[in-house]
Amino acid sequence: MRTGRRGGSVNGEPEVSEELTRRLKAYEGRAATVAAVGRDPVNEPMIRHWCEAMDDSNPAYQGPRAVAPPTMLQVWTMGGLSGHTGRTDAYDELLGLLDEAGCTAVVATDCEQEYVRPLRPGDEITFDAVVESVSDRKSTKLGTGYFVTTRTDIRAGGELAGTHRFRILKYAPARAPARASARAPALATVPTSDRRREAPEERRPRPVVNRDNAGFWEGVDRHELLIQRCTGCGSLRFPWLPGCSACGCPEWDTVEASGEGRVFSYVVVHHPPFPAFAPPYSVALIELAEGVRIISNVVGVPYDKVRIGMPVRLRFRRYDDESVLPVFQGVSP
Known part of the structure; x- marks a missing residue:
């Protein structure tokens, strides 16, 4: 029953929506990731692959004095297919609460990065993340939901190298009205x-x-x-x-x-x-x-x-x- 009421909040029950928003905002300032370690040190092969994919031939990213492209900041924190390490129960609880509220879909909306010092091959990466903000309920073309912003502080050798803010929208998908097509049925040409x-x-x-x-x-x-x-x-x-x-x-x-x-x-x-x-x-x-x-x-x-x-x-x-x-x-x- 509780899940149903939360689901109703996204669809327009004001009192339930206010309660859900209050519970969500209680996660602001709580840790999302603690003392996580990058899976690999900053390394030349990943820098080369990135530059080839981005068609970036800047000489600063090549040779014995190479640095990593600043926009690779998030790359060194990614968990890969095996998932993240160091993620807190609080962050999983926040996402679970949104799922129970019917906000089961997710889309990344934007990111913001601040570069403090360049990263070089061999740098060992550690990072911590915090839930910086949870928005009020928002209605978008995709559906109704909440924007969740995390801030990750990325360090190399214990020294701050940069900050990465990442925002997602967790939402309940909107149902588009059925449209009658003036053309033949889409599968008419398939046996x-x-x-x-x-x-x-x-x-x-x-x-x-x-x-x-x-x-x-x-x-x-x-x-x-x-x-x-x-x-x-x-x-x-x-x-x-x-x-x-x-x-x-x-x-x-x-x-x-x-x-x-x-x-x-x-x-x-x-x-x-x-x-x-x-x-x-x-x-x-x-x-x-x-x-x-x-x-x-x-x-x-x-x-x-x-x-x-x-x-x-x-x-x-x-x-x-x-x-x-x-x-x-x-x-x-």
Whole structure:
């Protein structure tokens, strides 16, 4: 019964909401992580991988006197797939309280970093974190929930090297009104046998829609796969970005993809299982005829028959009343 009342608080019971907010704010100032140790010292391979991924050739990050890029500050504190060490019961209790209130979804919203001194290969990292703030209840396009901000102080050899503030939104997903499509049903072009075999048992996770990609998802709702086109230099780009990486122009329009493409690369997922996904299944990087690439599922063919170079055609698959996603139908040669 208690869980139900908390869940009701997110949906508009003022007195319960006030009580929940009071309990949440009691965690402000409490430790989230204590005396945690970085899994690895600051090291050259991770610096090199970062710089290659970011296309950053700054000479300060190379050679015998190299320093780590300042923006890698959080990297040295990450727990990896095995999880974090040093996290307190208080932080887990805070997240658990939000879960019980119906705020089961989470999205990172922003971070803020302050750099005190450069980190160099060989530095041993330790860090502590505190719950800096919990907001009042907020209503967003994603849903209603609470912003939780943690502040992490990162040290090298016991000396403060930087501070990292990280904010998440824990929220109860909003239910969008069902939309009637003017087009044919999303699965009309997929044989009935394929629909039964490939239909997920649970709803797909919802994409995070923001001001930079909202136009893309609006196009998907209309069964259009839209590619951004820079109006400055004409370059096509995907995924959607606020500006052109080729010329820097912030202005753009869109072109609709023809839907033809080929498998550029792929993986077959066997483990771990996730709700709404039943392994094994294939996830592919599709190169569209227009030259850009998109990650999606290959459907209509067995997972072990997907091959690099396989021709595919765009389909729009409706998973429930709220979710339409682009997928690609394998085409037999």
